[in-house]
Amino acid sequence: MPDFTFEHAAGCIDGRLVAGIDEVGRGPLAGPVVACAVILDATRLPMDLALRIDDSKALRPVARRELFLRLQEHAQLGIGAASVEEIDGLNILAASLLAMRRAVESLPVSPDVALVDGNQAPDLRCPARTVVKGDQLSLSIAAASIIAKVTRDRIMADLAQTHPGYGWERNAGYGTAEHRAALERLGATPEHRRSFLPVRQCLSRQRQGPDSQDS
Incomplete structure (x- = not known):
């Protein structure tokens, strides 16, 4: 289960703002890629919420949606996306990194350090540390995976109304x-x-x- 080990190593216990970043939607044939940046306060995060946060892929849809709502109350969030046109024009990796950068830039405060899921980091104004399988290890990254997943699922459900038949x-x-x-x-x-x-x-x-x- 993810915990605050990486956040502590990045200095959150010393008052530094540590953002976890994850994206969803690299593999689909349609729709944008969506990223989220999350800053959690380890001293104020309710324990019952911390114990439920996990990699979004390990959670049932109902649990993801419940955690999505609770994280709105207990985290600072930033959302970023890259469009289909950007995916086709850049490539999916570059578009994913662009979405991550936009997510960080949309945070209400600027982080001091970013923890990025995977082995490649976007170009950010703050130092970034990559964490392979970070959504399974870092609470902030896992929270970001939940927000990004629910956000993108909602986007695709809306697009399904405009383009029916594809499911x-x-x-x-x-x-x-x-x-x-x-x-x-x-x-x-x-x-x-x-x-x-x-x-x-x-x-x-x-x-x-x-x-x-x-x-």
Whole structure:
């Protein structure tokens, strides 16, 4: 379970503001990549909340949504995103780092240190330390993973209303069988990442016509 070990090492016990950063949405075929930066006060975070915070992937959707609401009350939050156009124009890694930087810049206060999930950090105004599997180790990063996941899921559910048939309210734009079948049947929307191979292949087949499906 994540704890405050990395935050303490970064100086939060000495009054330094330590932000945990995580992103969600590198793998989907559609939609933005979303990042969150979270600053937790280790002296004021309710113990029952601290014990429930975990990597968003390890939590059930209901638990994620409950923690999302509680973190609004007990954390300083910043959200950043990179659009489909930015993903296609830059590449998914660069777009993810851009979303992380925007998340930090949207915090209500400037952190002294940032803990970044993974092995690559965005260009920030403060020192950044990468933490591999940070969402499983650092409470701040785990909290950021929850906020980013729920935020992106809500974005994709809203986009599903505009682009029905792809199941984004269920698959969040990931390349599930349902989503891939709809992509072949309905074609690509403006929210699809054209730099991603399955989308490129689908668009290529559609340009070639129905006979290409059997080739």
